[in-house]
Amino acid sequence: MRAVVFHGPGQKAWEEVPKPTLVDDTDAIVRVDAVTICGTDLHILKGDVPAVTDGRVLGHEAVGTVEEVGSAVKNVTVGDKVLVSCITACGACRFCREGSYGQCLGGGGWILGHLIDGTQAEYVRVPFADTSTYPAPGGVTDEQLLMLADILPTGYEVGVLNGAVGPGDVVAVVGAGPIGLSAIMGARLFSPAHVVAIDLVDSRLEAAKQFGADVTVNNGHEDPKAVVDGLTDGLGADVAMEAVGLPATFELAAQLIRPGGRVANIGVHGEPATLHLEDLWIRNVTITTGLVDTYSTPTLLTLAASHQVDAGRFVTHHFALDDFMEAYDVFARAGDTGALKVVLTRS
Numbered sequence: 357m358r359a360v361v362f363h364g365p366g367q368k369a370w371e372e373v374p375k376p377t378l379v380d381d382t383d384a385i386v387r388v389d390a391v392t393i394c395g396t397d398l399h400i401l402k403g404d405v406p407a408v409t410d411g412r413v414l415g416h417e418a419v420g421t422v423e424e425v426g427s428a429v430k431n432v433t434v435g436d437k438v439l440v441s442c443i444t445a446c447g448a449c450r451f452c453r454e455g456s457y458g459q460c461l462g463g464g465g466w467i468l469g470h471l472i473d474g475t476q477a478e479y480v481r482v483p484f485a486d487t488s489t490y491p492a493p494g495g496v497t498d499e500q501l502l503m504l505a506d507i508l509p510t511g512y513e514v515g516v517l518n519g520a521v522g523p524g525d526v527v528a529v530v531g532a533g534p535i536g537l538s539a540i541m542g543a544r545l546f547s548p549a550h551v552v553a554i555d556l557v558d559s560r561l562e563a564a565k566q567f568g569a570d571v572t573v574n575n576g577h578e579d580p581k582a583v584v585d586g587l588t589d590g591l592g593a594d595v596a597m598e599a600v601g602l603p604a605t606f607e608l609a610a611q612l613i614r615p616g617g618r619v620a621n622i623g624v625h626g627e628p629a630t631l632h633l634e635d636l637w638i639r640n641v642t643i644t645t646g647l648v649d650t651y652s653t654p655t656l657l658t659l660a661a662s663h664q665v666d667a668g669r670f671v672t673h674h675f676a677l678d679d680f681m682e683a684y685d686v687f688a689r690a691g692d693t694g695a696l697k698v699v700l701t702r703s
């Protein structure tokens with residue numbers, strides 16, 4: 357079969373590799389029907405994730421059809437259409453028992469396309485298949501479902517739920533990439549008074565309006581604090597989410613909140629950011645961080661099936677699996693191409 361194989365920083369190829377086989381009796385082999393690329397895959401290709409080694413098949417998001425199951429798999433059967441989640445869950449460890457699947461101690465967590473071969477391939481081996489896949493609900497297309505593998509639960513759990521968005525809140529979202537947009541979409545479910553999107557790229561701010569932001573700020577030439585203060589009688593935002601992963605954007609999110617407000621960091625940070633405790637200590641703030649757990653996937657599946665969430669809106673480009681290298685190029689040049697999520701399907 358063919359797969360996207362990582363060969364060290366800056367090096368990847370769509371090349372022939374052995375088709376995966378069952379290793380543990382809790383595994384399933386899934387034929388990949390639809391797959392996408394994540395910003396994290398671009399981080400890996402830059403060399404930012406050293407745990408990913410030469411020869412690794414990339415990808416941690418897919419929708420597919422079950423081809424084969426191990427003898428201990430009970431709920432997933434051959435022929436089932438499933439969502440393959442970015443987080444694998446053993447289902448039995450202390451953290452899985454709490455729904456903190458991202459922190460799984462039993463061999464799960466973020467492993468696909470990281471510690472084991474991933475989904476950017478014609479077939480993928482999914483460990484702990486019963487607790488790491490979800491049956492496709494009726495009325496949801498493969499590409500809509502695919503958005504629930506990573507970006508929708510990430511924006512919803514690490515942004516909206518950690519930030520405890522509530523009715524009437526003023527919510528500021530720093531960064532309007534796929535993750536920030538999914539946080540904006542999720543925040544809207546809670547009837548906030550205003551959702552302010554902040555980004556340096558106007559095309560991303562245009563997208564933010566489509567996803568539910570009613571105020572947009574290009575912080576390259578506008579002052580987001582002045583805009584947020586103007587909406588809140590100078591108090592600041594109830595919730596500020598960081599969806600970029602840079603020191604400056606974390607510090608901006610912390611500046612935007614009101615006393616008693618909540619900063620929900622979603623971004624993956626590679627460098628230290630400054631926590632201005634000298635300003636924050638007196639303001640009763642809450643700061644949260646997190647890796648997505650995907651405990652909200654069942655809720656999001658219901659919302660997608662009932663069309664309360666329009667998951668397909670993220671998809672800007674379509675490719676065949678054989679065009680993976682072109683899809684990477686379009687996704688990596690999002691500023692020029694307007695790409696949010698690219699979807700590759702079997703032709």
Ligand SMILES: NC(=O)c1ccc[n+]([C@@H]2O[C@H](COP(=O)([O-])OP(=O)(O)OC[C@H]3O[C@@H](n4cnc5c(N)ncnc54)[C@H](O)[C@@H]3O)[C@@H](O)[C@H]2O)c1
Nearest residue numbers: 395531532533534535555556599600601623624646647648
């Ligand atoms: N916590 C988790 O579990 C988790 C899961 C997935 C992704 N992430 C992280 O979330 C972050 C966002 O992911 P994404 O896929 O949307 O990334 P992305 O690169 O597509 O989007 C980031 C956006 O931030 C904007 N931006 C960059 N610098 C800025 C600045 N100084 N001020 C304002 N905006 C700025 C960019 O223009 C872009 O629109 C990344 O750090 C990613 O690694 C976290």
Ligand SMILES: [Zn+2]
Nearest residue numbers: 394395396506
């Ligand atoms: Zn991802």
Ligand SMILES: [Zn+2]
Nearest residue numbers: 446449452460
């Ligand atoms: Zn576990």
